[in-house]
Amino acid sequence: PNTARIFNYLLGGSAHFEVDRQAARQLLAVLPSLDKWVRLRHAFALEAAQRLAEQGFEQFLDLGSGMPTDDHMHTFLPNSRIIYSDINPVAVSYGNSLFAEFENVFYIQGDVTKVEVILQSSPVRRLLDMRQKIAIGLNSVSIFLSEADNQKLSKALYEWAPIGSEVFVVLQTLEKSTPQYEQFLAINKKAGLPLQLYTLQQSIDMLKPWHLRHLEPIAEFLGLPEDYISESDRASFGFAFHAAFLEKEPPE
Numbered sequence: 001p002n003t004a005r006i007f008n009y010l011l012g013g014s015a016h017f018e019v020d021r022q023a024a025r026q027l028l029a030v031l032p033s034l035d036k037w038v039r040l041r042h043a044f045a046l047e048a049a050q051r052l053a054e055q056g057f058e059q060f061l062d063l064g065s066g067m068p069t070d071d072h073m074h075t076f077l078p079n080s081r082i083i084y085s086d087i088n089p090v091a092v093s094y095g096n097s098l099f100a101e102f103e104n105v106f107y108i109q110g111d112v113t114k115v116e117v118i119l120q121s122s123p124v125r126r127l128l129d130m131r132q133k134i135a136i137g138l139n140s141v142s143i144f145l146s147e148a149d150n151q152k153l154s155k156a157l158y159e160w161a162p163i164g165s166e167v168f169v170v171l172q173t174l175e176k177s178t179p180q181y182e183q184f185l186a187i188n189k190k191a192g193l194p195l196q197l198y199t200l201q202q203s204i205d206m207l208k209p210w211h212l213r214h215l216e217p218i219a220e221f222l223g224l225p226e227d228y229i230s231e232s233d234r235a236s237f238g239f240a241f242h243a244a245f246l247e248k249e250p251p252e
Contacts, residue, residue: 004091008067010038033233048168049073057135064140133164150206167246171203176238210246
């Protein structure tokens with residue numbers, strides 16, 4: 001099983017094999033609402049990108065992009081310059097085949113713990129104009145990094161990005177540990193994908209020196225009914241999702 005293809009299956013995509021579907025069903029047996037959370041995160045990325053485009057953003061750097069789907073942000077922002085990036089070679093290979101005919105969209109392989117390599121890559125330097133603000137997506141990154149690596153990534157992006165740039169991110173936060181959560185961690189670790197959730201405050205602190213501009217529960221941000229995320233969803237895993245926008249302000 002491949003992580004990118006598993007999440008593609010959970011999103012309702014078609015780029016997956018039976019081994020990926022079996023792994024996904026294992027995860028769903030432990031956390032039945034997993035596909036709901038995955039779709040919420042994806043929906044946030046699309047909505048956030050469109051709102052930022054309405055605010056004048058014309059270029060996007062999306063880290064930890066995963067397997068592209070037909071409704072990734074390039075579909076809704078045809079005039080924007082977009083760099084997707086992921087460490088997963090399967091996702092990158094699929095993305096490169098998908099975007100072969102796109103002049104303003106490129107998918108590169110990169111490790112966010114060495115983000116400087118991504119930022120200095122020729123596609124980034126060719127497509128992104130450092131005289132203009134850049135929107136940076138970090139929606140599937142933080143839970144796979146240590147606190148130190150998260151802080152290092154945030155600082156590197158902040159130093160690189162032009163004034164006025166913003167980070168848009170879903171903060172996947174742990175409110176309490178549950179048996180389902182511990183079992184979920186164990187399954188992911190066995191699959192070679194160790195992850196860790198942080199508290200809301202830890203998540204915000206790890207993004208410094210970016211300045212928090214907007215924070216909102218994800219269901220509210222997306223305009224979903226109050227009961228879309230049920231008490232059962234919350235209780236089974238003990239976590240919450242928040243939509244967050246952080247900005248790089250001009251020096252005083």
